[in-house]
Amino acid sequence: MNSYHVKRKRNIEKGIKINEGLCAEIFEWEDRHKIIKLAKNINSHHDMQLEYLNSQVAWNNGVPIPQPFELIYIDGRPGIVSERIYGTTLMQYFQRQWINNTLGKNDVMQFSHKEIAQMTARMLYKTHNVSVENMPSQRDTITNAIKHAKHLTASELESVVNMLNSIPKKQQLCHGDLNLNNIMIRNNEAILIDWMHASMGNPAADLAEFILMIKYGELPLKDPIREIIIETLIDEYTKLSNITLKMIDNWMLPVAVRRRSLGILPFVEKRKLSAEIRERLKKYTSIK
Ligand SMILES: Nc1ncnc2c1ncn2[C@@H]1O[C@H](COP(=O)(O)OP(=O)(O)OP(=O)(O)O)[C@@H](O)[C@H]1O
Ligand SMILES: [Mg+2]
Structure with missing residues (x-):
């Protein structure tokens, strides 16, 4: 789904929802330079951890990707905090x-x-x-x-x-x-x-x-x-x-x-x- 199909919704904890994919919702995070990709499924710890590790490998090797910052949990849902791409x-x-x-x-x-x-x-x-x-x-x-x-x-x-x-x-x-x-x-x-x-x-x-x-x-x-x-x-x-x-x-x-x-x-x-x-x-x- 693309950003202009998603109703902009304010959520105090997570910031504005930017977009969503099949497995996760993407929210603004902390300041305008970061996002959190929050798993829809509470049981996605393994998948999100894998994605976080994979992105670290790519980022550390100079591949053009959003910089990954940390893996955290919100209400039990795993989420990856990373650089927001303005594009x-x-x-x-x-x-x-x-x-x-x-x-x-x-x-x-x-x-x-x-x-x-x-x-x-x-x-x-x-x-x-x-x-x-x-x-x-x-x-x-x-x-x-x-x-x-x-x-x-x-x-x-x-x-x-x-x-x-x-x-x-x-x-x-x-x-x-x-x-x-x-x-x-x-x-x-x-x-x-x-x-x-x-x-x-x-x-x-x-x-x-x-x-x-x-x-x-x-x-x-x-x-x-x-x-x-x-x-x-x-x-x-x-x-x-x-x-x-x-x-x-x-x-x-x-x-x-x-x-x-x-x-x-x-x-x-x-x-x-x-x-x-x-x-x-x-x-x-x-x-x-
Ligand atoms: N770092 C980012 N900066 C800006 N927008 C982003 C970022 N990460 C994701 N998005 C937006 O959110 C959408 C969904 O992100 P992503 O593909 O990571 O989610 P997903 O749930 O894994 O998707 P899929 O449907 O492929 O499983 C992207 O197509 C993009 O529009
Ligand atoms: Mg995707």
Whole structure:
């Protein structure tokens, strides 16, 4: 949900509510430079602690994220106090761009879709450039997420897991939840928030996830713009790193299966992902 959909509500203890996601509410905290991300569920201690630790790893390694300050409890609810980012999420930015384009005001936004994609690529590269240890394994997380995928037969699932296991393991910092509400633009830089699902793994998996989300997500983006964003992101990222298209392509199948297994996805996105999965499974099993 985006900030202008949320009624501004004063709450003396926690300050003004800025926004909310699926798992937490975000309130102003202490002064205008801080927020608290307060879990909705009182039993989320483990998840919030993990997110706090993950954000500390990212922050200490110079990744552009809100500075994490402390983990505290309010009425039993765990909350992370961190720097407030004065900016807009990519979702908000694209919504405004969509509205302006519809109204024929094509030149009022500060950045084009292409520039946003370039900023996102630079931010992802800074994240992925960090080598880590003692963090959750990306491979285990994805395997656990897909092993109960009801939309595949047992043998299809086996093929996906084999495919996943054939990809080289890496130990880079990965975000694991790249959606448009988790990327903010501040000045001319992309900032990555919501570190609950971060892991140690292969950066190509994050890229595959971002690409699938842009390609099939229910988003305020016309098809040609989706293509521009994906092409620009890959172009900019590959200029910075030695990752290849093949490396990203290898992750498309397992990551698509994981996305398809998420309960919250809209029906149309699920249908498109299913088609992509079928196509890739056919190709994978025919070349094996
Ligand atoms: N540090 C911050 N500064 C400013 N706004 C923030 C900050 N952190 C979060 N927000 C706002 O709150 C929204 C929800 O935050 P976040 O993604 O961390 O919550 P969540 O409940 O984990 O989300 P999800 O729905 O992805 O599970 C963001 O999209 C953003 O608009
Ligand atoms: Mg989020």
